[in-house]
Amino acid sequence: MPISVTHSLLIIAVTVLCSLAERWLPFLVFHGREIPPLLRYVGAFLPMAVMTTLVFYCVRGISFSAAAEWAPQVIAVAATAALHLWRRNMLLSILGGTACYMLLVQVVF
Amino acid sequence: MKKALRFSLRRSIPVAIGYFPLGVAWGILMQQMGYGAPWCLLVSSTVFGGSIQYLMLEFFAAGAALSTVAVTVLLLGSRQIFYGLTFLEKFRSYGKWQWLLSFLLVDEAYSLFCGFDPKDEDIGKSTYLITGLLGWFYWTAFTVLGALAGRLITFDTTGIDFAMTALFVVILIERLQSGPSCLPAVIAAASSVGCLALIGPDGFLLPSLLLTVAGLVLARPVLGPLLAQKEAS
Numbered sequence A: 001m002p003i004s005v006t007h008s009l010l011i012i013a014v015t016v017l018c019s020l021a022e023r024w025l026p027f028l029v030f031h032g033r034e035i036p037p038l039l040r041y042v043g044a045f046l047p048m049a050v051m052t053t054l055v056f057y058c059v060r061g062i063s064f065s066a067a068a069e070w071a072p073q074v075i076a077v078a079a080t081a082a083l084h085l086w087r088r089n090m091l092l093s094i095l096g097g098t099a100c101y102m103l104l105v106q107v108v109f
Numbered sequence B: 001m002k003k004a005l006r007f008s009l010r011r012s013i014p015v016a017i018g019y020f021p022l023g024v025a026w027g028i029l030m031q032q033m034g035y036g037a038p039w040c041l042l043v044s045s046t047v048f049g050g051s052i053q054y055l056m057l058e059f060f061a062a063g064a065a066l067s068t069v070a071v072t073v074l075l076l077g078s079r080q081i082f083y084g085l086t087f088l089e090k091f092r093s094y095g096k097w098q099w100l101l102s103f104l105l106v107d108e109a110y111s112l113f114c115g116f117d118p119k120d121e122d123i124g125k126s127t128y129l130i131t132g133l134l135g136w137f138y139w140t141a142f143t144v145l146g147a148l149a150g151r152l153i154t155f156d157t158t159g160i161d162f163a164m165t166a167l168f169v170v171i172l173i174e175r176l177q178s179g180p181s182c183l184p185a186v187i188a189a190a191s192s193v194g195c196l197a198l199i200g201p202d203g204f205l206l207p208s209l210l211l212t213v214a215g216l217v218l219a220r221p222v223l224g225p226l227l228a229q230k231e232a233s
Helices: A005-029 A037-058 A071-087 A090-108 B002-011 B013-032 B037-047 B050-062 B066-076 B079-086 B088-092 B097-104 B107-114 B125-152 B162-178 B183-199 B205-218 B220-232
Strands: none
Touching (some): A005 B079, A005 B097, A037 B107, A037 B205, A037 B220, A071 A090, A071 B162, B013 B107, B013 B125, B013 B162, B037 B050, B037 B125, B079 B088, B079 B107, B088 B097, B097 B125, B107 B125, B183 B205, B205 B220
16 A cells, blocks of 8 residues: 555545535535526436537547547547437447447457 | 345446456556555445546555545536436335445446346346446456456456446447437537547546536427427326
8 A cells, every 4th residue: 555544535535525515515504495487497408418428428539540549539539429319229339339449449440 | 135136246247247357457456565465445435436446456556636526526526416316216215225236336237237137127226236246346346356456367457448338338229229219319419529539638628518508408398398208108
């Protein structure tokens, strides 16, 4: 261990406290209070917006300087989407898309 | 209950696949630093956050100051606030379970929950709880496995982490097809691309989410009536 047990435990404790505080924050702020209509409105449209952002988050590392740095991700995302639009089977789309990506990064590029 | 368990087990398979390489690799790294399986069990079960736990490796290696730890964790975890807002009403209606559910609400659980059909009456408190707990269990178990037996895994798992991206893509498509308008996705895409171009991949997430919420607020005259229509129907 690079540091003492006490320091390690303190780092863990602070991490737990901070991440728990954020996960609980909305629930603590509105505990026993009416949720404002604006927040209800934003909350209703957040899933679609956040899922979009998360997809960009996943591919944030791509660069367009070499094909190997963007093609596997872009092709596999397109394959996943196409498979899902075609068969509407969540598990099939995810497994198929992942297999496609693994093939591309391990064999093709 | 049995139905909810079966449903959750099936739905959470992609999360298990995605957690496997990430969890095992983290366990191996912890083990290499001298933090064995009990440490992995402690951290994974209480912190339960992939990106935060990878960052903790650096905290341990550098013996980071607690103030640095606090600021970094708060910044990295800030998207949690948006996840909570999405399920504020639903989880609140589950009474004291809201505290457990909001703890379990990581990226992957959030996307699985977003993929639940709101019209399906079989989906209730136990579905959310079991799905969330399964994700928590997979993550904790895989990290401990990594510390105990990581070196025994020899097949090439390069690229298997794409399962998460695929999960997010699929849930996004489901949302686009069931939502009353795809404008929220357009707003989020525009602010993501803009923030990626201006800020770069490391810090784009929080500004992009804030910009998206601002965009949603501005679009309320357009989207608000659509929501009211949908709720009335």
